[in-house]
Amino acid sequence: MVAMQSAETRYAKPVLVATNKLTGDESGLEALRNHALFNTLSGSDFQNLILQSRRLRLGHHQLLYRQDMPAHHFFFVMSGRLRLYRLDSSGIDRTLDSIAPGDCFAEVMIYADPARYACYAEALKSSEVLMIPVKAYQEMLDKNSDYAHAALRHYAQRAVSRFHDLEIMTVQNARDRLIRYLIDLLPNGAAEGGEVELPLPKCLVASRLAMQPETFSRILADLKSNGLVRVNRSKLFISDPKRLIEISQ
Amino acid sequence: MVAMQSAETRYAKPVLVATNKLTGDESGLEALRNHALFNTLSGSDFQNLILQSRRLRLGHHQLLYRQDMPAHHFFFVMSGRLRLYRLDSSGIDRTLDSIAPGDCFAEVMIYADPARYACYAEALKSSEVLMIPVKAYQEMLDKNSDYAHAALRHYAQRAVSRFHDLEIMTVQNARDRLIRYLIDLLPNGAAEGGEVELPLPKCLVASRLAMQPETFSRILADLKSNGLVRVNRSKLFISDPKRLIEISQ
DNA sequence: GGGATCTATTGATTTAGGTCAATATTCCGG
DNA sequence: CCGGAATATTGACCTAAATCAATAGATCCC
Structure with missing residues (x-):
């Protein structure tokens, strides 16, 4: 059975609309700067990346993206809280993760070709996220192998953490x-x-x-x-x- | 309760001992060559990597590595079958994955510092694995950003697949x-x-x-x-x- | 090839946790 | 601050799955 009405039925409307350009000099970017994916970036690469990013405000229960939707961005949570879930064939809503400020997410499947989101993401309360173009980030990876090492470490960590989640579920x-x-x-x-x-x-x-x-x-x-x-x-x-x-x- | 006596109690003896050097001209390496982690490598980089690798034969129920053990290698299965499992505080043996010929494994946590295995790995029947030094692979990643992209794709895929396993377990x-x-x-x-x-x-x-x-x-x-x-x-x-x-x- | 040891199946019984239903609490917009 | 909707709690009941137990197949090894 369904624990909660799914966001799918509540929000059939487009997502990823109202965005704000970043000036590159925003408050709340220190957290991003310190994130494992970005703290090895040079100042100018970092600037360049955030100039191509957009700030997005999400209301309570607002859907950010859908499972299987083409994925051109990944996200960094500035405030609020989100959840990741999947819908199976019978429409049952399976919560798989929650995302807090300072977390980066939706990175997991964006290196696939074609890149598609592996799940739904919705805001649990009013939230603010930064949307970062995958392409811009990938281009940056080519410039410096340190960047790639940081990214690999991050992804490896993510896989281990899912592995650990799986362990709990075998209890x-x-x-x-x-x-x-x-x-x-x-x-x-x-x-x-x-x-x-x-x-x-x-x-x-x-x-x-x-x-x-x-x-x-x-x-x-x-x-x-x-x-x-x-x-x-x-x-x-x-x-x-x-x-x-x-x-x- | 425990489904099966754990490998931990059966095999308290050292692992990773008897190894064979590779000539770089072995049978069974085509599968490795075609693996997503290696198919973008240049011929010489590939040769170089396998010259630093070793072939390892494992008997039925033989332990390959232990959870939390320092991790200097990752593995490619040439024949046989292995399983990955964790032991919790009460010694319960939780099977989390099985590995077939053609699969690469134990890569997930080796980019952490210090690198440690996230689980136990044991052979389910007599098997043959290739042990590849992490360091050699990492050095190669620095040479060509295509290599890093391939690795990222692979890791991202791995994380998605664990995510999917998790979804099943919420049923x-x-x-x-x-x-x-x-x-x-x-x-x-x-x-x-x-x-x-x-x-x-x-x-x-x-x-x-x-x-x-x-x-x-x-x-x-x-x-x-x-x-x-x-x-x-x-x-x-x-x-x-x-x-x-x-x-x- | 035959005994010993794992591994799987089947039955009887108990219990954890699912289901249904009613009430209470918290959250949120006006 | 109020009222309605969403979320959480509690109770009674029942079913799915765990447990206990006994048997039957596989597999290994000499």
């Missing part, structure tokens, strides 16, 4: 999948506790973890009653991650 | 996960039927799909009795993939 019971998901949200693994914010509404976290929202809710209530997590809206406080791991065997 | 019931897994094994998607061979023993396919071997067996028996698949050992014949997709909703 056979819902409680343990949820526990492992929470542990991964902690900034320094299980080393110490802390507060984490769910990157998606609860019903989408449930879908991401292949369980029903009701099951998610019950497991969380149970962890709460055992004093393992403290819940406040979408913020969870995990005092003792080691104990959490123990009970998940 | 909430065991039967539908299995059906989607089978459909993906068909060479041309659901376009037409055909015979597929399970790339892993049944109990490992079950683990890969987050279900018990008993459940796997029962689902397959049920599909068989409905005339949807014909089963012969590890070979399955799927006459009508469309019908299979339909019943999975």
